[in-house]
Amino acid sequence: xxxxxxxxxxxxxxxxxxxxxxxxxxxxxxxxxxxxxxxxxxxxxxxxxxxxxxxxxxxxxxxxxxxxxxxxxxxxxxxxxxxxxxxxxxxxxxxxxxxxxxxxxxxxxxxxxxxxxxxxxxxxxxxxxxxxxxxxxxxxxxxxxxxxxxxxxxxxxxxxxxxxxxxxxxxxxxxxxxxxxxxxxxxxxxxxxxxxxxxxxxxxxxxxxxxxxxxxxxxxxxxxxxxxxxxxxxxxxxxxxxxxxxxxxxxxxxxxxxxxxxxx
Numbered sequence: 001x002x003x004x005x006x007x008x009x010x011x012x013x014x015x016x017x018x019x020x021x022x023x024x025x026x027x028x029x030x031x032x033x034x035x036x037x038x039x040x041x042x043x044x045x046x047x048x049x050x051x052x053x054x055x056x057x058x059x060x061x062x063x064x065x066x067x068x069x070x071x072x073x074x075x076x077x078x079x080x081x082x083x084x085x086x087x088x089x090x091x092x093x094x095x096x097x098x099x100x101x102x103x104x105x106x107x108x109x110x111x112x113x114x115x116x117x118x119x120x121x122x123x124x125x126x127x128x129x130x131x132x133x134x135x136x137x138x139x140x141x142x143x144x145x146x147x148x149x150x151x152x153x154x155x156x157x158x159x160x161x162x163x164x165x166x167x168x169x170x171x172x173x174x175x176x177x178x179x180x181x182x183x184x185x186x187x188x189x190x191x192x193x194x195x196x197x198x199x200x201x202x203x204x205x206x207x208x209x210x211x212x213x214x215x216x217x218x219x220x221x222x223x224x225x226x227x228x229x230x231x232x233x234x235x236x237x238x239x240x241x242x243x244x245x246x247x248x249x250x251x252x253x254x255x256x257x258x259x260x261x262x263x264x
Contacts, residue, residue: 030116032099034252037122039222040095042231042258047094054088060097067105077101080115083123092125169254171238176260183233183261193227199236206240212249216240219253230261 032040047059057078064074081089081097089097096119104111115123171179186198194202203213220236221228228236235257243249 030099030103030112030118032095032119032122035219035222035224036099036102037095038253038255038258040098041091041255042222043098044091044094045259054090055094056088060089060094064097064101067101069101069105073104073111074101076111077104080112081123083115090125092122096123169238169242169250169257170260171234176234179234179237180230180261182237183230193229194233196226199228199233203236203240206244208240208243212243213240215249216243219249222253222258231258234258234260 043063044055047055047063049059060078061074064077067074069077077097077100080100081093083093083096096115099119100111103109170176182202183194186194186202199217203216206213208216216236216239219239220232222232222235223229232253235253238257239249239253
């Protein structure tokens, strides 16, 4: 089972803890953890509207502008990430751009003059390096479920089977519809994500031990923002349901679960 840090009273990181997270990231170079890579990959597929395998400038700007970074810094990040200078971002280049934004957006770390060495392989289409070490370093500060007595789970339902013979974690279309309805009922403010209290409420209904719920939260909240986006919610609910039926938890969030809510 993946390691988890101590159960906290809340799931939001304080400004000081956010600064500590940046220090940890840069202390391990610019390495991309497996969990962050999966989050960036999901964002890439959501942004690639024409499904051509690339994100163009307009599509990337829709995400990068949310960082509220200076235009000059965003332009430098684009220049660094677009390694082949073709005016669009492949998956690897997109991951590099998003990771540079993630680390530099708080202003603690300046945008580098050249692409960090740790990101060269990813820009060329590789997988994240030093993922195990980076993931372990980040897990200590990842938001976890707060303490609280587990509530009774509504009668067995939702995703019921473990991974198929082919290794798929995908819920059935019917179960996915149920999860979407549950998500919408919890997202009462319409912000597009489920907050920590709502997430705790529904996950504790699984009657799983708090330490396992903490692991499920950490695996699912791949961007560590203390909230569950639609894809993260599907991941958390499916992992909880299948763990309740004896399926071991994976070491990282299954990519197919993180893509299951595209289009919500």
